[in-house]
Amino acid sequence: MKLIDLHCDTIWKLEKAERGCGGEKPRHETLYQNTGHIDIAGMKKAGTTAQFFANFIYKECYENDWDKAYEGALHMIERISREIDAAKQDMELLTSYQQLISMQETFPQRIGAFLTIEEGGILNGHMERLHYLYKKGIRLMTLIWNYENCIGYPNSDDAERMQMGLKPFGMEIVEEMNRMGMIVDVSHLSDGGFWDVVKNSKKPVTASHSNARKICSVRRNLTDEMLKALGENGGVAGVNFYPCFVRENAKSTAADLAVHVQHMIQTGGEDLPAVGTDFDGFDIGESEITHVSQMEKFYDALAKAGLSSRQIEKVCCENAQRLLGAVLSK
């Protein structure tokens, strides 16, 4: 099976190991060898053709200062670029759809790496930072994480906050990302922000790592209306493996993931679901799949749930690849 995973936090995990966060002894980990959910051997086993690596920025690690956090993000981008370069017999950094297609034709065993930003707050109102991040290879940005930022508001249990839309700078950012060819990611955004993006974006967008709220009622997941709108927009929703977003008791199996995929198909059509594992972004709850090398369990669960092989290909790769074609074409 060919796989495109739209979201993982592996860079952050490597960075944390290096810094020795949480009182642990600092240790050097790499894409070849680490204690997390994703490594090169595992991706090969999974059939990964492209992995999106998020530069996740936790502003509390930067004294809650967005400008320091921006510097931190640049540091992380340098680090992952070096890592990818050191793995060049197995991996290459990609910045366009055409590069992905040509890699698949010339080196089908290779893994394409796309870089993303998870936390648009680091722009701190500076449009030129977006341009610089693009220059550094960033091709997708998750507009927000769990804090209010210059773009908008995160998802919230407070009904009023949940309805708050994008800020004026957020509207400009979406327009500029459309113009430049950077994928807009609405995961983590307030419902109001989601609707502002979907109504205003001129290109298809993604919820890179969000599930169906009807199946698991948490605010990070998408309502049926949102899934439908995302499908109509030509976008994709990446199924998230974080157990807390899969099942309310935070214990999840591969079959539970298939339930989300089926619901997405019923609600938004078979061109909607994709994969956004969130690997290395969770350590709470119990998941049947705890490493990228075990993705076969997911593929099997989709088949057991009655998806056709064509539908499984769409979910695991083609829907995401179509989005890349629509936004990252040169």
Ligand SMILES: [Zn+2]
């Ligand atoms: Zn996230």
